[in-house]
Amino acid sequence: MIVTLTHFALDALALACLVIGLGFTLIGAIGVLRLPDAYHRIHAASKCSTLGLIGLLLAAMLHLGQFDGGAPVVVKSIIALVFACVALPTGSHILAKASYKDGAPMYPPTHDELAKDRT
């Protein structure tokens, strides 16, 4: 295989996506452990995990998709990417709604604007 500029650029892009995805995933995990209440944890988990997963899938797609036989990786990456973009925020939203309905304890400085609607 001749090393061309295209392969080098795709690999550099894949490396950048890999580092960004790993950073977001680690920040999400630290946030889930350290943040004070369930709503903060849902916030950290949904956003950071979505971005981290997108970065890692893009890295796999860019790095392995440039070779012969890498087409399954590209197709499955696109499917997983679309599914992650749809499913992870939806699941987090439903979970946050359910935990608010359940009355999960809130971090005391939180200003609950919906409190007057609750009986």
Added chain:
Amino acid sequence: MTRRLLQLAAFAMLVLVLHAAPDSMLTWDAAAAPDAAATTDAYGSTDDVMLTEAVTRSPLRTPIIIACGVGFIVLIIGLVLCIIRTLLGPHVADRVVATDLITIHITALVVMLTIRLGKTEYYDIILVVSLISFAATIGFAQYIAARTEDEASQARRQAEHDIDHAHDPNPDATPTTDAAQPHATP
């Protein structure tokens, strides 16, 4: 204190084991593998072997391998943090969120493994794990909401019972009208 020490010991053991793993377990030696003619299936497909050989000649392969080695350790640290939150979480939602994040870490580990080995055989796992994770999150959210509705309807029925029988000389009598509807319609 003992609990903290146990957690730290488990964490250190995991990091050590997985730090030692990449040399022995995660190296895909193309020379040691069976040759391409032996691994062809009934359709004569040799795609994975070709992919492995092509990936080893990629221009920025070495930095990506190093990033994968760091990434395994990062993902294992995140996995341990999520497991600690799953064990500690005071509310059910905390545990569900931590379990969701554990599945996402498993997905990320499989993606890193695919990049590291240059083999596409494990890549189906991410679709299955994503689907199961989404279904489990929705199911647990429904469970939390349904549990709340049950408790709220029970509390409301109890309150109505208390109001109805405030001056009743026999307060332990079972309410006849409320018992006819054990489940409140949502």
